[in-house]
Amino acid sequence: MTAQTLHPRPRLLPLGDSAWTVEFGDDIAPEIHARVLGFAAALAAAQQDGTLARELECVPAFRSLTVHFDPARVDHAALAERLLAIAGDSGSLQASGAAWRIPVCFDAEFAPDLAAVAESKGLTPDAVVRLMTETEFTVYMLGFLPGFPYLGGLPAALDMPRLATPRKVVPARSIAIAGRTCAAYPWQSPGGWRLMGRTPVHLFDPARSARPALLAPGDRVRWQAVDRDAYAAIEARCARGDFDPDELRAREAGA
């Protein structure tokens, strides 16, 4: 099945005159994502050793990677050829980023869709929280909003379509699900995903200039259920600027 979802050869797609998208498959699947990560690593290596221009901006996604360039300075055809050559040569790379344990409060106030998800799946709310916290999610990509992670690995038992009518306002730091994917909204925004909880932790902080986004593609995430008091305590520390996100890195053994 996975062999069918990977393209026999990477496809090159034009995103206007200033970006190329190199696509490896059609699905959200670990095998396809591993090709994207392998390609990203090969591009970074080529930029490092000077065989690919550093000014190119390489943006990995679920099943493809988009390379942004300045058409006034970069020859589109030569770049296309080079990208396809690198894509053909690059292999797969298993996700091997950091492991995180991120606190989430699943109280009803923060999780307006949790009860409905539980009911439609024939589960108790506690069982849903258990599924959410026992799963190790993988960060497939960041996109949509600064620091917004798309997390793969949601159990099939929680597979629900998006809301028929998106909310106009999803509160910042909401944890949400749609299909087989989980996500966290770093910012208040409109959104159609189902809201299952909220984290007190900032997922994007421009003051952390070396690493403004907490998560990176390839990272693994477990949600850790916390009660209102623990949530409030961490929230207060974050507001004071007195919370080091490295506290959330999980011990590797058994993670």
Place this chain on the structure above:
Amino acid sequence: MSGLIEVVDAGVAVTVQDGGRPGYRSIGVPLSGALDPWLLAAANALLGNAADAAALEVPLAGPTLKAVSGTVRVALGGEVEGRLISARGSVRPVPAWHTATLFPGDTLQVGGVARGVAYVAVGGGVAVPVQLGSRATYLRAALGGVHGRALARGDRLPCARLHGDPWLEYRAREAPPRADGPIRVILGPQDDHFTADALANFLGRPYRVSRDMDRMGMRLDGPALEHSARGAEIVSDGVTPGAIQVPASGLPIALLADCQTSGGYPKIATVIRADLGRLGQLRPGDEIRFRSVSHAEAVRALQAEAEELARWVGGIESFRPPGVVDEAALYGDNLISGMLRGDEPFAGPA
């Protein structure tokens, strides 16, 4: 040793914008920057600024700005005009494509924008702090600009103090010329998600910009575009300003400067770089047509645009604003020395 401008009246939704914030799309940070980078470059050229120096982007009503310290020079670009009210109360018009020099206490009132967006460029660029490599304001994540938001009364904008001749202004006799006709696109990356009829409609029929628009994108009204059997959703992939998404409704959405970095709707086509500024100038009710071009044609269009702009910049001329005595002639005739302009303190020859 810098100049300082105070915002006396904020106008409506005026933001600091520059060439954008590349380099952070992989962590979901939009490019942002000017809706019309080409117009920004032209306005900056009048002041000798870099093409992508930060300026004020004015979508509707313009701001009123007062020089607090330093002699500062400004220039208006776009379909807008202003007036300069000196500290002593004299008033003179400031047309678009003319620089004007503000001495401390002078005020520039920028009027409403007749069409599209306009820019208020300031000497040396608006020197608000750089955040993640850019001064561009991105409202949703409160990045760049003045505390990541639109201008507010009382804001203070640092800029460069004028070092040249404060009595010598610059102007272009005409607005910079730009291409007209259909907005040029390159089909894809998901043109295979549409029927042949949909492609024919997209390229053959006019669309109208709906009221549903902001710096992130604009919804277009017109013939609904039918998706092929491949469907109206894709696994999210990269997007960029100019990408034209078509959700299940069949009505296209053209993405603009603040657009998200990835999206899950098929993109029928993407506007070429040379026409992004024209796209950014559109307003609700405007009609838009699309034409498909090749990569080679897109490159030629970008070159032609750069050449046109360079030619226009070459035609910028200096002038003495009305009411200001021709200093050089006076010195040349050795008639006076001292006060040159009745309503201003003499700043002295540079």
